[in-house]
Amino acid sequence: xxxQKSAMTGKxxxxxxRKAIVVGRPLEVAETARLNAITQQCxxxxxxxxxxxxxxxxxxxxxxxxxxxxxxxxxxTKYIDDxxxxxxxxxxxxxxxxxxxxxxxxxxxxxxxxxxxxxxxxGKDIPVNSFGPSIADQPVLAFERVxxxxxxVAAVAAxxxxxxxxxxxxxxxxYEALPAVFxxxxxxxxxxxxxxxxxxxxxxxxxxxxxxxxxxxxxxYRIFENTYSTQMVEHVPIEPHCSIAAWDSNGRLTIHSTLGxxxxxxxxxxxxxxxxxxxxxxxxxxxxxxxxxxxxxxQEPALAVLSRRTGRPVKGTFTRTEEFTATTTRHPVVMRYxxxxxxxxxxxxxxxxxxxxxxxxxxxxxxxxxxACILSPGPYNIDNVHSEAFxxxxxxxxxxxxxxxxxxxxCFAYESQMDEIAEALNIDPLEIRMRNAFTEGSSSPTGxxxxxxxxxxxxxxxAERYGWKEARK
Amino acid sequence: MKKRGRGIACMWYxxxxxxxxxxxAAVVKVNEDGTAIVLTGTVETGQGSLTVLGQIAAExxxxxxxxxxxxxxxxxxxxxxxxxxxxxxxxVTGNAVRFAAAKAKELLFQxxxxxxxxxxxxxxxxxxxxxxxxxPQRNIGIGEAAHQAQFAMGQPALGxxxxxxxxxxxxxxxxxxxxxxxxxxxxxxxxxxxxxxxxEVQVLRVVASHDCGVAINxxxxxxxxxxxxxxxxxxxxxxxxxxxxxxxxxxPNLTNYIMxxxxxxxxxxxxxxxxxxxxxxFGAKGVGEPTAVPTAAAIMNAVYDAxxxxxxxxxxxxxxxLAAINAAKTKQxxxxxxxxxxxx
Numbered sequence: 001x002x003x004q005k006s007a008m009t010g011k012x013x014x015x016x017x018r019k020a021i022v023v024g025r026p027l028e029v030a031e032t033a034r035l036n037a038i039t040q041q042c043x044x045x046x047x048x049x050x051x052x053x054x055x056x057x058x059x060x061x062x063x064x065x066x067x068x069x070x071x072x073x074x075x076x077t078k079y080i081d082d083x084x085x086x087x088x089x090x091x092x093x094x095x096x097x098x099x100x101x102x103x104x105x106x107x108x109x110x111x112x113x114x115x116x117x118x119x120x121x122x123g124k125d126i127p128v129n130s131f132g133p134s135i136a137d138q139p140v141l142a143f144e145r146v147x148x149x150x151x152x153v154a155a156v157a158a159x160x161x162x163x164x165x166x167x168x169x170x171x172x173x174x175y176e177a178l179p180a181v182f183x184x185x186x187x188x189x190x191x192x193x194x195x196x197x198x199x200x201x202x203x204x205x206x207x208x209x210x211x212x213x214x215x216x217x218x219x220x221y222r223i224f225e226n227t228y229s230t231q232m233v234e235h236v237p238i239e240p241h242c243s244i245a246a247w248d249s250n251g252r253l254t255i256h257s258t259l260g261x262x263x264x265x266x267x268x269x270x271x272x273x274x275x276x277x278x279x280x281x282x283x284x285x286x287x288x289x290x291x292x293x294x295x296x297x298x299q300e301p302a303l304a305v306l307s308r309r310t311g312r313p314v315k316g317t318f319t320r321t322e323e324f325t326a327t328t329t330r331h332p333v334v335m336r337y338x339x340x341x342x343x344x345x346x347x348x349x350x351x352x353x354x355x356x357x358x359x360x361x362x363x364x365x366x367x368x369x370x371x372a373c374i375l376s377p378g379p380y381n382i383d384n385v386h387s388e389a390f391x392x393x394x395x396x397x398x399x400x401x402x403x404x405x406x407x408x409x410x411c412f413a414y415e416s417q418m419d420e421i422a423e424a425l426n427i428d429p430l431e432i433r434m435r436n437a438f439t440e441g442s443s444s445p446t447g448x449x450x451x452x453x454x455x456x457x458x459x460x461x462x463a464e465r466y467g468w469k470e471a472r473k
Numbered sequence: 474m475k476k477r478g479r480g481i482a483c484m485w486y487x488x489x490x491x492x493x494x495x496x497x498a499a500v501v502k503v504n505e506d507g508t509a510i511v512l513t514g515t516v517e518t519g520q521g522s523l524t525v526l527g528q529i530a531a532e533x534x535x536x537x538x539x540x541x542x543x544x545x546x547x548x549x550x551x552x553x554x555x556x557x558x559x560x561x562x563x564x565v566t567g568n569a570v571r572f573a574a575a576k577a578k579e580l581l582f583q584x585x586x587x588x589x590x591x592x593x594x595x596x597x598x599x600x601x602x603x604x605x606x607x608x609p610q611r612n613i614g615i616g617e618a619a620h621q622a623q624f625a626m627g628q629p630a631l632g633x634x635x636x637x638x639x640x641x642x643x644x645x646x647x648x649x650x651x652x653x654x655x656x657x658x659x660x661x662x663x664x665x666x667x668x669x670x671x672x673e674v675q676v677l678r679v680v681a682s683h684d685c686g687v688a689i690n691x692x693x694x695x696x697x698x699x700x701x702x703x704x705x706x707x708x709x710x711x712x713x714x715x716x717x718x719x720x721x722x723x724x725p726n727l728t729n730y731i732m733x734x735x736x737x738x739x740x741x742x743x744x745x746x747x748x749x750x751x752x753x754x755f756g757a758k759g760v761g762e763p764t765a766v767p768t769a770a771a772i773m774n775a776v777y778d779a780x781x782x783x784x785x786x787x788x789x790x791x792x793x794x795l796a797a798i799n800a801a802k803t804k805q806x807x808x809x810x811x812x813x814x815x816x817x
Contacts, residue, residue: 053538058535233707261555262546286519287517287519321725370491408708429481446643448651465742
């Protein structure tokens, strides 16, 4: 009764009383009491975690607590790095540290002779040493050529992580430095060093055309032109990339992995290892943060080959540094916007030019390019649109999928320009958006008739919640 | 001196892949006591997708979230899924789960119909019971039907289904077409303080109004929005991977790569816009990525509102903001805020 009361009033006193009671009790009782106390804390005071919500029907619309929430809270969730298997080895990868080079020689003899080092492999040991969701331009381990400083060139399996790290120091790699290019604008020029010769550095483009922008600009009362740019950022999941590969005696491979997309990851692993798909099992648990960064394989084929060589399970866990240098990142984008408007602030024409820094490999760049291009005019009714986007190789860390696929970048550009237009025409920023925003049945830049459109409703609701129209000091 | 400013930004964002097929398959098994198991190839990434999928299965079967257990993330046991990418899980995998559950339910209705003396199409599943539409007093427990299906009829109730969003390829010349099945919309408004002597920006408050169709679980939608805003704050003000002239990273660590912490987080106020998407599971669309889309734009518009200086390249570090303030000062233009006050 008292417990229920406390749940209603939100006071936490009974929890403290319980803690006091459990002192000196047998372990089991104490443990039960502790769990009860934690449960009570989780389910009790908060209004949003109404007791028994998970037992109610109908199910949709309920603020049902997550079944995994309790496990997280109690520290019971097993992430991949929490797992361990008998005889398991640890893998570390030697990173190039040079952005563009030919690999002349990799000497692993000294490292191999170290006690505790069980196997070392290079790119030549991966049956098909390439992968990528749309263009298979990424090696599992760079061989013959290095495309960015974070490329792996050799992988070591050792009985401890420390021995594996020490072995990396003993691997000798001879490089012949090649010209490199880091700025996408430079990379687009004729005569720029080619990142993946003989391919052009511009590896994908997209064009969206609707109406006649030139006519739109001619009819415009004012034209606004500006360039916006964004930076490279990392997903920074709390859990780094981690996988464990092990084979059974029937030649079946099991990989426990932090990969977020297991069925497609399995396809890539089958291709790189030249294995039938039914001989691969990919098991994940709960990904400790993905945000697009765990959408494709990284070290898994190398771990599988090392495990095959040694006959023992092999685990690889990326360091925080590797999370930055050897996994995908968000595309920096340079965005040129030219917008023509009427006196009333109605957008008549918009021309957009986007250059995405693709880094060393394609990864999910084509998707990012497409979404950025399609979304770049913003959620506005514009009859005349011309949006052109290019993604360019540079000798930097590869860019790929990241929460928003180019949308946060173009939103920064189109919404900055919207406010510039509003100020110049002396129109309230909310009002100018209301005048231009999509409504039910609007036609998108690709000519798609849009349904369940509530951009105006969201504008009004946010403005009301904020108190946009109320006078401020 | 600290100057206060406000900024607004709205956005649109699609659900699923750009034209390319991105299917999900699902299996729903109803146990002989009326509880259920869902098999999905997607992986929980911390956003609560398995909870949402469980709620969708429960809704279709007329049972409660706790009556459903979701098995995921094992290629040996779970069916094909494109995965937690492109804000697609609730919409695409959710539809697959819903259709799979509907198939299992159909089997239960075939068993229950003769027991209740009606045709299967006259039945509905609600509150853990299978009942006659418009005559709910006439019902049997879903467990009773499931038990009967398995042990008397020898036909355990299970279903499998897949779903792929409907799209039309883009014309290669003009880019015209239907690249996505549906889109979501959102507005965020930010309040900031800008120190005009140091250029430091502090985000004080973000009001977020997001469309996700019907919210299958509003609490998880709110969680996504809060997480998205934290990424947006980092994108706007702090985070940047830096390279030296030879292409090596300068700050590949959390000491020198600055992420927002709880101390940088603004007060967040959330509204879920009322909406219903006919092609989504129970009207749902999705919410994952879009939450991170308008935040930086709203913050940067607020910075301009505060000090009349616009930063054109992210992140808007204190140095960049201060440089923009100094450049604006030389022009001696009134800030939008000063103009508003002057107008009154």
